[in-house]
Amino acid sequence: MGTVDLSGGPEFAAADGKGSVFDNLEDESLVLKIDAPRLTVEQRWKQRLANRRAAWPWMRANPVCSLGAAAK
Numbered sequence: 001m002g003t004v005d006l007s008g009g010p011e012f013a014a015a016d017g018k019g020s021v022f023d024n025l026e027d028e029s030l031v032l033k034i035d036a037p038r039l040t041v042e043q044r045w046k047q048r049l050a051n052r053r054a055a056w057p058w059m060r061a062n063p064v065c066s067l068g069a070a071a072k
Contacts, residue, residue, distance in 0.1 A: 002039045006032060 008025030015021045020042070021034040033043040 004034055004039045004041065006041070 006023065006025060008028040008030065010023045011026040013021050013023040015036070019036050021036050022031060023034060024031045024047070029047040031045045031047060032041050033045075034040070035042050
């Protein structure tokens, strides 16, 4: 058990059941791929359409993971 420094404000998280957790940082418009067993951030994706619904290419390859956003 431990913590992961996300360097931002997490909003929603979803696990893929294979050891990865995906989380979005609302304040930085980023989506993170976190290696849960190692407690490290593996990848960061910049959201191209901030404050709008967006689809990321990896979501098509990983349909188990689903993140959503709505404009304020």
